[in-house]
């Protein structure tokens with residue numbers, strides 16, 4: 001049971017040079033969501049979708065965790081077993097910062113999913129060009145990320161953890177995507193203390209006991225130091 005559950009989004013990786021989704025220079029600016037983050041978009045143009053994710057996989061490999069990722073990893077090291085990170089991000093910057101309990105609700109760039117045999121496997125190269133599945137040999141590998149309209153990963157365990165935690169922090173997310181955005185309501189309902197650490201305020205701040213605005217590399221180390 002984690003006393004502290006942290007939900008992170010693209011904003012925590014922004015200062016590592018990873019583009020967010022909805023900012024003016026965001027990922028969606030170059031692409032329509034429907035074309036690159038839906039099963040229909042993948043079926044219609046797999047080469048475009050592979051290019052989109054292969055480019056992001058390379059960008060993440062060239063990036064480094066920032067002070068916000070490191071502060072959360074330090075908190076877990078100081079309080080073993082007390083911290084669970086639920087991330088909407090598909091990068092591995094939390095893990096590379098040293099966090100060990102990370103739940104990727106929207107999947108991971110470092111994983112591939114075989115549409116022929118259903119296997120999920122670690123994957124660190126490009127998927128364009130149709131490499132064969134190591135398990136079944138089919139040329140049917142897709143990014144192991146959750147697209148719109150697909151079920152997110154680990155939701156039951158995440159709901160259980162959120163319902164039992166004492167602190168629920170939301171860091172670097174616009175709260176635009178469900179079911180991730182609904183977790184703060186579950187936490188508040190269960191009596192956890194809730195906090196938002198974000199560059200911009202959300203439209204609805206009623207569910208947050210504390211709101212700390214600013215860049216994550218400044219606000220997260222300061223916030224974590226209190227626990």
Ligand code: BV8
Pocket residue numbers: 008009010011012014015020021022023026037088089090106145146147148149150151152171172173174175176177178179197198199200214215216217
């Ligand atoms: C599901 C894929 C059901 C991988 C992503 C109407 C029609 C159709 C569907 C829906 C609908 N209404 C609702 C839905 C459901 C839909 C949804 O929520 N749609 C939204 C767009 C309305 N959700 C789904 O489809 C989900 N699945 O519901 O399935 C189901 C159930 C059972 C069985 C079958 C089906 C699936 C959602 C997952 C979609 N996949 N990503 C990838 O490409 O990454 S979502 C995508 O957006 C990313 O994962 C990303 O994490 C996520 C959220 O974005 P953020 O992380 O918040 O990033 P954003 O840019 O938005 O915000 C950044 C924030 O950081 C900003 O607030 C900014 O101020 C802040 N910031 C910036 N810099 C900094 C900073 N903060 C601090 N410091 C900084 N330096």
Ligand code: ZN
Pocket residue numbers: 114115116117118119133134135136137138
């Ligand atoms: Zn296979």
